[in-house]
Structures are given as C-alpha cells and as structure tokens.
Amino acid sequence: MTKVLIVDDEPVQLRLTAEVAARAGFDALTAQNGQEALSLLRTDSAIGVMILDLVMPELDGMGVLEAMRRENIAVPVIIQTASSSLETIVSAMRHGASDFFVKPVAPERLTISLRNALKLDHLENAVRTARARRDGTVGLNDIITGSPAMARTLELVQKAAKSTIPVLIEGESGTGKELIARAIQGMGERASKPFITVNCGALPAHLVESTLFGHVKGAFTGAHADHAGKFEEANGGTLFLDEVGELAPETQVKLLRAIQDGEIEPVGAAKSKRVNVRLISATNRRLLNMAREGTFREDLYYRLNVFPVYVPPLRERMGDVPALVDHFIAKLGAEASRRIHGIAPDALDMLKSYNWPGNIRQLENALFRAIVLAEDSYLQAEDFPQVLAQISGREDALTRTRLTAQQNTPVHIDDAPLILKASDAIAPATDRFLTPEGEVSSIAALERDLIIFALEHHNGHMSQVARALGIGRSTLYRKLKEYGIEESMTQDAA
Structure with missing residues (x-):
C-alpha cells in the first residue's frame, strides 16, 4: 500500500484529507508543520506522494519545497491552500509541485490527483533509469528494491564501486545482474566511460576470439578490414561478460591470459595490445560447482571470483513486487x-x-x-x-490464451544443470525399423508390434482395434493366433 504524507496545520482539514486518502486505498501519514514533514521524508523512503499545505507557521509549504530540492528528495507534491492567486500557483509549480487545488476539494478530485502524481512519478523514474543506462550513470536509486534480502547485495555494490576489483555477479536468470553491473560502474570512477556487454552464451564458436580480441585485415577469409574486439572497445571502461559460464574451454584459456597480462592479441596481429578494462562477470550457475566438475577452468574461476556478489531471486524478495509492478x-x-x-x-x-x-x-x-x-x-x-x-x-x-511452455518450479542456482561435455552427449535414439543388431526388421515383426500397441491403446476392445488397423475381426483373430499373442487378449466386451 502506497504511503501518502498529508501536511496541514488545521487538525480538521488534516483528518478529512487523511480519511479521503485512506478510502482511496492509500496509507495516510500526517504532519502538522513543515519541520515534521521534512523529518518524515528523510526517514521514510516508502512515502510515495505528499499533500502539502502552503500556509503554515514557522516553515511554510514553499520552505518545504525548497528544502526538498536542496536535499534531493524526489517525492511528488500536491499543493492545497486556501489562496487561489495565480502568482501562488505559478510559484508552487516552479518549486516542483505536480498539482494544485484550492480548499475545500472534492474527494474524487483528490483521489484522481493522487493517482496521477504516482503515475507521473513512476514514469519519471523509468525515464531517469533509461537515461542513466544510456549515460553510464546508473546508481542505487535506479535499482527498484526495498527488500531486506537485497540489503547485503546493495552494500556489496557500493563497496565494489569504490575500486576496480574484478566482480563476479551470480544469480538466476532475470534477476537483474546487468543492472547491478551498471550500478557498480555508474557509482565508480569509470562512470560515463564505455560499458560493453558480451553475451558469452551467444558467441559463435568460430568467432569468439575475433569478437573478444578483434582481428586485423586479412587474418582469415572475410576479414576485409581491421576490427576492434570487445576488450578494445571497453578500454578505459567496463567489460561485462554475461553468462561467462557458457564459454568453451579453449576460449577460457585465452580469456585467462588476457586477464592475467592485461594485454590482448588480435587475430592475425604481429604484436599484442595493452588494454585497461574493469572486468565484471555474471552467471546463472555456480562457477565453483562447474570448476569442481571440470567444465570451467579453476584458475579462471579464481581470477573472476575476486569479489562475489549474489543477487537473490524474486521469490525471496516478494516485497519488491508492488514497486516493480508500478514501475513497469x-x-x-x-x-x-x-x-x-x-x-x-x-x-x-x-x-x-x-x-x-x-x-x-x-x-x-x-x-x-x-x-x-x-x-x-x-x-x-x-x-x-x-x-x-x-x-x-x-x-x-x-x-x-494459448499457454506457452514455461518452467513451473524455480530451480535454485546451486541446482542448475551443468553444461554437458561432448562425451556426455545423449546418444541418438535407435530407429524403430531397425533391430538391436542394426538390421532392418521384418514386416511380420513390425506388424506384431503394431497389433500389440493397438491392443494396449484400445484396452483390448477387438472391434476398435480391428477398425483402427483397417482389417476385419476374423483377420485380427487369425493374426493374434499366428503371432502367439491371443492368450494376452482381453475378451471383446462389445
């Protein structure tokens, strides 16, 4: 339930406005002066909108708006006052008010104003987050959460942002690992620098080296010009390796060398290039489990897992759902x-x-x-x-609706399936027309199997079996006797 802060020095008006807000489905908080209102705004981040009276003793409404601007408190404000002068309205709007009405106000008008202010605030947040992604200035305020389960994650994000230490972000698919990576960059010294994302699971095997490290003209067929790889594009900024656990073993070796030496060697180049890249990796599997199974290099794991950050799944922070719903x-x-x-x-x-x-x-x-x-x-x-x-x-x-296939039960990151090695690949199914020895089956054997299948499918009802096979009942009985399966028959009840 969204909290609404109502600020008014008149007790009767304060109570009436609070009752209207409560009937509209909001959680109403009240304050009788500007200082009390600012104190609540500073301590309660869950306040979604404020209804503010302009004329109050000591600190008036305009003073509250100025203090909010100085302290960067971004809560939508609806102004209510007994004065209807144009100068007052213009001044309030310039100070950041989203709506304005004169006392007394109809309950329906107040309810609509509250909902519009919240909707505008959510839209502004979405636009602000999109702009921050574009400019590389994502911060903690752009991560929509208030859940205790995310407290440790946010604490680690703040600490990671203060250095260039390699970070490994682990969490299930769809938990927002890339946003966490952008926040680490956006709050650090590399803010506004290049943030290059590489989806390791989507890299074609024959182009991995070229994509990561680049190539020179003529290095291979189709290399008509020099190409800068992702490491070079991220020089001075951050390289985000998403789903790093999907990298093939041969690529892991080359990545390890680039991390250790701080140098890359483009395909076909005569000498290597030095790059200054902050590395952030992400995975939806436990790389430690993969290292133990031998599907991920242990030395590379320790190079990437210098500063681990775990992002809990949404089911462990369901308190974030209302805010996420409003945002989306x-x-x-x-x-x-x-x-x-x-x-x-x-x-x-x-x-x-x-x-x-x-x-x-x-x-x-x-x-x-x-x-x-x-x-x-x-x-x-x-x-x-x-x-x-x-x-x-x-x-x-x-x-x-036509329901699409989806995962019914969440799979924890510790239980995520490991990548199969080539030797573990499932063998292709045997053809039904071949015998176990690999020879072509006889027509009689196929016919016998088909009759047995039809008997089981129709629960032994002879009329239905004969009709399905396209033969008469007498022919069916003859074939049952011929193939020695009549003793397993269920007598026709029809």
Missing part, C-alpha cells in the same frame, strides 16, 4: 501507448503469491502482455491467464 506499468504503458492507471488489489495479491521462476524478466513480460490485452484501465487478475492458471487452476484461465 508506467514504463510499458507509455511504450504501448496504453492509459493503464494501476492494478487491482486482487491481481497484485495474485502476482505476489506466484513464485516467478523467470524472476523480474518474467514479471516484466507478463505485465507487458497484460497491458497490451487489458480491457480496463486497471489490470485485473484475468489479464494474467498464465499466472492465474498455475495458481488457481481455473479452467477458464486456460482457455483465455
């Missing part, structure tokens, strides 16, 4: 050009009770789909048929 509704609603004002309480409760095996990425995709298909201005539980079907098992939820 604002962001995705704007992208899809849909006027979605929020989510119904029962739908939010349903999302909070789901285990989200795909984590934040799955939540974002579910909300995007719901926003596009929603018929109402508030998202309802039926706008999430996939989640609804798995939680309640309602038949109508299964028929609302």
Whole structure:
C-alpha cells in the first residue's frame, strides 16, 4: 500500500484529507508543520506522494519545497491552500509541485490527483533509469528494491564501486545482474566511460576470439578490414561478460591470459595490445560447482571470483513486487501507448503469491502482455491467464490464451544443470525399423508390434482395434493366433 504524507496545520482539514486518502486505498501519514514533514521524508523512503499545505507557521509549504530540492528528495507534491492567486500557483509549480487545488476539494478530485502524481512519478523514474543506462550513470536509486534480502547485495555494490576489483555477479536468470553491473560502474570512477556487454552464451564458436580480441585485415577469409574486439572497445571502461559460464574451454584459456597480462592479441596481429578494462562477470550457475566438475577452468574461476556478489531471486524478495509492478506499468504503458492507471488489489495479491521462476524478466513480460490485452484501465487478475492458471487452476484461465511452455518450479542456482561435455552427449535414439543388431526388421515383426500397441491403446476392445488397423475381426483373430499373442487378449466386451 502506497504511503501518502498529508501536511496541514488545521487538525480538521488534516483528518478529512487523511480519511479521503485512506478510502482511496492509500496509507495516510500526517504532519502538522513543515519541520515534521521534512523529518518524515528523510526517514521514510516508502512515502510515495505528499499533500502539502502552503500556509503554515514557522516553515511554510514553499520552505518545504525548497528544502526538498536542496536535499534531493524526489517525492511528488500536491499543493492545497486556501489562496487561489495565480502568482501562488505559478510559484508552487516552479518549486516542483505536480498539482494544485484550492480548499475545500472534492474527494474524487483528490483521489484522481493522487493517482496521477504516482503515475507521473513512476514514469519519471523509468525515464531517469533509461537515461542513466544510456549515460553510464546508473546508481542505487535506479535499482527498484526495498527488500531486506537485497540489503547485503546493495552494500556489496557500493563497496565494489569504490575500486576496480574484478566482480563476479551470480544469480538466476532475470534477476537483474546487468543492472547491478551498471550500478557498480555508474557509482565508480569509470562512470560515463564505455560499458560493453558480451553475451558469452551467444558467441559463435568460430568467432569468439575475433569478437573478444578483434582481428586485423586479412587474418582469415572475410576479414576485409581491421576490427576492434570487445576488450578494445571497453578500454578505459567496463567489460561485462554475461553468462561467462557458457564459454568453451579453449576460449577460457585465452580469456585467462588476457586477464592475467592485461594485454590482448588480435587475430592475425604481429604484436599484442595493452588494454585497461574493469572486468565484471555474471552467471546463472555456480562457477565453483562447474570448476569442481571440470567444465570451467579453476584458475579462471579464481581470477573472476575476486569479489562475489549474489543477487537473490524474486521469490525471496516478494516485497519488491508492488514497486516493480508500478514501475513497469508506467514504463510499458507509455511504450504501448496504453492509459493503464494501476492494478487491482486482487491481481497484485495474485502476482505476489506466484513464485516467478523467470524472476523480474518474467514479471516484466507478463505485465507487458497484460497491458497490451487489458480491457480496463486497471489490470485485473484475468489479464494474467498464465499466472492465474498455475495458481488457481481455473479452467477458464486456460482457455483465455494459448499457454506457452514455461518452467513451473524455480530451480535454485546451486541446482542448475551443468553444461554437458561432448562425451556426455545423449546418444541418438535407435530407429524403430531397425533391430538391436542394426538390421532392418521384418514386416511380420513390425506388424506384431503394431497389433500389440493397438491392443494396449484400445484396452483390448477387438472391434476398435480391428477398425483402427483397417482389417476385419476374423483377420485380427487369425493374426493374434499366428503371432502367439491371443492368450494376452482381453475378451471383446462389445
């Protein structure tokens, strides 16, 4: 429930406004002067919007707005006052107020103003985060969380940002590992420097070395010009190796050498190049487990795992779901050009009770789909048929959409399957027309197997078996006797 801070020196007006906010579904906090309001704003980061009276003794509303600007307190403010002068309205808006109304105000007008202010705040946050990603200045404020499970993670992010120590971020897919990496860079001395991302799982085997280290003209067929690799592109900044556990063993050797020496050797080059790169790696598997199994080089593991950071899955921080939902509704609603004002309480409760095996990425995709298909201005539980079907098992939820295959049970990072070695690859299935010795089966053997299969499929009902095989019942009985399987028959009840 979003907290609303109501500031007014008139006790009756304060109580009436608080009751309107509470009936609209908000958690109302009250303050009778500006100093008390600033104290609450400094200590309670969960306050989502403030209704502020302009005329108060000691510190008035304008003074509160100026203090908020100085201290960078970014909470939407709705001004209410008994004065309706144009000069007062313009001054309040210049100080950052998002709305303005004159006392007394209708409850419906106040409720709409509160919801619009929250929606605008979420949209501004989404825009600010996107701009910070582009400029390389992502910080802790861009990580949407208030969960105790993330406290240790954020603490480690702050410490990692103060140095250029290699960082290994571990966590399940979709938990926001790249955002954590960007925050480490954005709060450090390399902020605004290049941040180059490499998806190690998507690198073609024959182009890995060229992609990472570059190549010179003529190094191989198709190399028509010099090409700078990812290490060179990230020179002076940060190289983010996503899903580093997917690298092939031969690539791991070359990566280890580049990290140890601080030098790269482009394919076909006569000499190596020195690079200054801050390395951040991420994986959805435990590299330690892979090193023990022999699928990841142990020496490379210790080079990457100098400063480990673990990102907990969404199911361990469900308190973040409401804030994430508000953020994505604002962001995705704007992208899809849909006027979605929020989510119904029962739908939010349903999302909070789901285990989200795909984590934040799955939540974002579910909300995007719901926003596009929603018929109402508030998202309802039926706008999430996939989640609804798995939680309640309602038949109508299964028929609302064509459900795609998805992971029903979350898999912890410790239990994630290891990459198979070439020797562990599953052998191809034997052809059904071949014998175990590899010879072609006879027609009689195939026919016998087919009859046995049809008997089992139709529970021994002879009429159905004969009809399915396209033969008469007398022929079927003859073949049963011929192949010696009539004793296993169930008598035809038809």
